[in-house]
Amino acid sequence: MVNLSDLPIRDDLRGLEPYGAPQKPVRIALNVNENSHPIPEAVAQDIVESLAAAILTVNRYPDREFTELRESLARYLNPGLPADKALTADNLWAANGSNEVLQQILQAFGGPGRSVLAFPPTYSMHKILASGTGTRWIAGERDAGYEISPETVTRWIDETTPDLVFLCAPNNPTGTGVSLETIEAAYNATDGIVVVDEAYAEFAGDDEPSAITLLDGRPRLLVSRTMSKAFAFAGARVGYLAADPAVNDALRLVRLPYHLSALTQAAAVAALRHTPEMLAMVDDIRGQRDRLLVELPKLGYSVLPSSANFVLAGGFDDPNATFEALLQRDILVRDIGIEGHLRITAGTKAETTALLDALASLRPAT
Numbered sequence: 001m002v003n004l005s006d007l008p009i010r011d012d013l014r015g016l017e018p019y020g021a022p023q024k025p026v027r028i029a030l031n032v033n034e035n036s037h038p039i040p041e042a043v044a045q046d047i048v049e050s051l052a053a054a055i056l057t058v059n060r061y062p063d064r065e066f067t068e069l070r071e072s073l074a075r076y077l078n079p080g081l082p083a084d085k086a087l088t089a090d091n092l093w094a095a096n097g098s099n100e101v102l103q104q105i106l107q108a109f110g111g112p113g114r115s116v117l118a119f120p121p122t123y124s125m126h127k128i129l130a131s132g133t134g135t136r137w138i139a140g141e142r143d144a145g146y147e148i149s150p151e152t153v154t155r156w157i158d159e160t161t162p163d164l165v166f167l168c169a170p171n172n173p174t175g176t177g178v179s180l181e182t183i184e185a186a187y188n189a190t191d192g193i194v195v196v197d198e199a200y201a202e203f204a205g206d207d208e209p210s211a212i213t214l215l216d217g218r219p220r221l222l223v224s225r226t227m228s229k230a231f232a233f234a235g236a237r238v239g240y241l242a243a244d245p246a247v248n249d250a251l252r253l254v255r256l257p258y259h260l261s262a263l264t265q266a267a268a269v270a271a272l273r274h275t276p277e278m279l280a281m282v283d284d285i286r287g288q289r290d291r292l293l294v295e296l297p298k299l300g301y302s303v304l305p306s307s308a309n310f311v312l313a314g315g316f317d318d319p320n321a322t323f324e325a326l327l328q329r330d331i332l333v334r335d336i337g338i339e340g341h342l343r344i345t346a347g348t349k350a351e352t353t354a355l356l357d358a359l360a361s362l363r364p365a366t
């Protein structure tokens with residue numbers, strides 16, 4: 001038996017801890033921003049039929065180009081775009097979760113000797129992916145209220161000349177949106193790659209347009225999305241990217257051959273055939289998020305505006321104690337290491353009620 005530290009591991013990985021929220025068997029899991037609503041039974045049946053057909057040919061490697069999936073993703077995104085700016089399959093890329101997409105981006109455009117600028121607090125995987133690919137991480141600073149103004153992003157790019165800029169919109173864990181003006185300013189300030197992580201885009205308001213609307217004429221702008229959150233498909237592992245076709249050619253240089261299994265492709269294509277049913281709960285979830293934004297302050301906690309399916313709540317004297325007390329009530333939330341704060345996913349109505357009742361019992365309103 002040896003320990004990890006006994007192995008000749010890369011120096012820059014020595015002493016690191018693996019990423020991952022605690023996985024605990026609880027009744028109410030509000031810790032990793034999943035969609036709490038299971039997918040509708042009828043949709044599940046149709047996906048199973050597609051999987052049943054796909055399994056009959058798994059003796060062969062899958063379509064390396066996942067063409068049908070890329071076409072389906074273009075069809076999904078295009079209603080949000082003017083007809084003359086419509087995306088085609090050539091603009092789309094997919095992988096096993098948007099985390100893999102982001103890793104491929106860093107493999108192709110980052111790496112040793114290169115750097116990525118990001119704005120903490122933000123999705124912690126961004127830094128870990130930078131580390132895993134040997135890309136130097138530059139931490140920019142946000143404005144008040146966790147906002148990033150066009151001036152701020154420009155100043156940080158001018159001062160640090162990164163090879164890539166990562167923006168998370170809406171941002172995890174704060175829920176803060178990023179304006180299109182800020183994304184345009186970032187693009188104009190750099191010759192490098194600008195990545196907008198839009199994992200939560202479907203939960204944003206109708207007045208908060210996607211960076212996908214900026215893609216036309218901006219070949220260095222990359223917008224990553226996922227089916228893990230709004231689409232209730234976290235367990236299937238499907239993330240995707242909308243970008244210039246040349247970007248996808250770059251990702252073809254670093255992706256593993258046949259990286260998307262035939263089963264993943266079949267399941268995702270089938271789910272996308274049922275987009276309206278799959279997204280039916282998004283409005284409900286937004287409603288529960290807004291309920292958290294109203295009710296948490298009544299219990300004495302501060303909240304930040306959120307465009308996502310979670311709320312960052314502050315005012316916890318001892319976040320870890322509250323985390324444990326909620327866990328005793330079979331409710332799991334996320335301690336993301338911001339002093340005095342916990343991140344809470346908006347679940348079903350019943351789950352949100354249980355969470356609010358539990359918090360009320362822990363700290364009655366004064």
Ligand SMILES: *Cc1c(COP(=O)(O)O)cnc(C)c1O
Nearest residue numbers: 097098099123172199226228239
């Ligand atoms: C949850 C999340 C993802 C999703 O990752 P997948 O690998 O697609 O499941 C990506 N970015 C952010 C900011 C997230 O919070």
